[in-house]
Amino acid sequence: MEILMCVVAGLLFAASVYMMLSKSLLRIIIGTGLLSHGTHLMLLSMGGLKKGAAPVLGEHAASYVDPVPQALILTAIVISFGVTAVILVIAYRAYQELGTDNMDQLRGIDTDD
């Protein structure tokens, strides 16, 4: 299962990189979303999967799954949501102001630098 999850995470990474390399701003944002999904899956499978009960002591189980990756992922989910939200609004505003979401057209002109 862990090996399979690694492959799936790799697949999500590949898809996200492909999306990020395209020209459309929306596709880039979707790419970052996929990237965080891939990372979360990867983190979770690092701690081993299905090795015991859910990490709640009330279960009185003999063994529990690793709680540390879960805590990390929980933080990461929320942060990545914050990031996605900000980028989305920026993209939306850029689109409204400039009328394009093509990254090639959003490139700064030479006199800017």
Added chain:
Amino acid sequence: MSSLHWAILAPFIMAVFVPFLRKKAASIHTGWFVLILPVVLFVSFLQYLPFTMNNNSVTKTAAWIPSLGIDFTAYVDGLSLLFVLLITGIGALVVLYSIYYLSKTKESLQHFYVYLLMFMGAMLGVVLSDNVITLYMFWELTSISSFLLIAYWFDRDRSRYGALKSMLITVFGGLMMLGGFLVLSIMGDTFSIRELVIKAPDLNNHPLFLLAMVLILLGAFTKSAQFPFYIWLPDAMEAPTPVSAYLHSATMVKAGIYLVARFSPIFAFSGYWFWIVSAVGLFTMVWASFNAVKQTDLKGILAFSTVSQLGLVMSLLGAGSAALHFDSLENNLFTAAVVAAVFHLINHATFKGSLFMVVGIIDHETGTRDIRKLGGLMSLMPVTFTLSVIGAFSMAGLPPFNGFLSKEMFFLSMVQLTELNLFNMQTWGILFPVFAWVGSVFTFVYSMIIVFKVFSGKFQAEKLEKKPHEAPVGMLISPVVLAVLVLVFGLFPNLLSYSLIQPAAAAIVPALLPAGEQLDVHITFWHGITTELLMTIGVVAAGFLLYKFMSKWIGLYNYFPGKVTLNQFYNAGLYTAERGSNAVTRSYMTGFIRSYLVYIFAFFIAALGFTMWAKNAFRFDASTTSSIGVYEAVLVVGLIAATLTILLAKSRLTSIIALGAVGYTISLFFVIFRAPDLALTQLVIETVSTALFLLCFYHLPKLSRHEEKRRFQACNALIAAGVGIMVTLIGISAHSSKFFESINEYYIENTYKKAGGENMVNVILVDFRGFDTLFEIAVLSVAALGIYGLIKLRLEKGGESSENK
């Protein structure tokens, strides 16, 4: 920290207060406050004279970076004291002069004096540091302050050009010198110059010896404007004249001389040292004096003349290094060269300092420094004329001025070199006096130009911007003091011999001196009819003829190719370097975000792939994996299908929904993998963010998906596949190689005991890692503020833009 350290730091501390003095006491020229410091320093350093006169030295150490063996060690011996007195003494005169030179209403004096004090402190640091790293630091500070001072009138093109040029060349040399210092300290295992001098005989056979020597000499030659690095000095004349007098003639350019003198005891055993230092010095002297004659700007003449005189001192130091090849002081003629070098150093500071100030006065009172416009000022500016006669005749080597004495000693040393039976001197030795003589003839010619082209001949009032008159008394004080010194040192040279010259020369050749003995330094006017006297008479005769018939032969200079000069070489080099680096940068900084992402991902693949291959890090161990159930298989298929949909989707809506599907699948995975908190959070977040996506993009008009070329897509796919494969490989390797137990046991044991909670994930987040969560909340608040700001920005700007329409 001793008083010696505070003396070095005093100018820097003073510099801090200069802007306040300028602001609070604007009615008084800031120079008056600054003047106090060099005078106090000069007087207080005089108390070291009794120590150094007996060839003793004073060392004070303050720890700076003890773990690296870098100390702030101040070391006063004859050589450093000579330089300190030059720096503070000339410094005081220059500050006094600048008070009358720079207008207190028009110029930004605070900058000038801050830079000047910075330079003074840096220069004191250079000559008083025993630690090579400290020396290097102060050395570069002098380059920086010189840069700032040359560019003082920064609105002039030539000033900026000159400043940049001097900076590039001297800092290049400084870096080479740092390399030399490091090599030397590796060889000798110490940063202290004194300890290196003690170890000198062992260093001599070290394989890195020559490298260290060449690097350090590069530092000295760039700073002291030796051929071919001298080109920065004429352009540095764009600085205000007090700066030219101080930095670019009396002190900073002599830092290279100081360096050569200071390191002579270490390197002078080598024949290379003798050849490089004396040949470069002598060639510089001839070349620069030859070029000085064709200059039309008075400061240009003085700049080339400074280069030439520095070459003279340099060649004397080179000749003096031959002294170390004899064991005893008896019949050792070459210590005389060292003595001559030190003596000429002092003389040059006096007569060149006064000449620069004279030129500054001429510039100030007539508005031009062009000798073609000047003439006949003798009766209008009699004091200035007298000063320039004293300075220029001393420079030309005429009696009874001090320049005559040191020029004679120079000739003597060069003649003696022909008798040296070391380093192939039998073959080449004769060239030394010949070059020295030719250089001196041109020196005589340009000295005469300075005096007679300006002060005699026809007065051309119509070419001058101002009506010339004698300078104010205050402006004349400093050059008068220096000119008096020129005369005094000329008539009574033995005032200096055992107080300053002997200790300084002894510090250059310490190995020769048994404890308690002194070098024989007795300078006299009359030696009888000797070779050097005949040479001087020859110089005067030839120089006079050349000056008289200058119009006949001046055309010779036109035969020198104007295009193939060192300056052209420098300009072309700089231009090519700028263009080249610009082109290289532009070739990869494209401005397209995709390019940058490609670099990042390509580097990711290459670096990790290489590490994995080189370290043989890939592991595959499926023994501890858990089983794959039906649910998981179904979810994996669903996840892959959703991902592919995103990749292939034609419309926005489809891809947004597919992204949502991926998110929900992930949350189902969390359920199966026994992570209920994650599953809940993921569900909520996914819902909200899908809603946000839809809000932002659903209502916008449909855009065509940017059509991309097939090659472009293939390239993207290749990079994407590479990243995916790398991630998979790393994941599998990380899973298959467990080097230690997970820390989860700690949480399982302590969650209830220490935090009183049962849900481990929650307890970790809000208790064990509470701060983490707190800052996470902060991040979210910042994000919320950002989003709010962006929306608000739209309202305001939208209003504006509609108005504009």
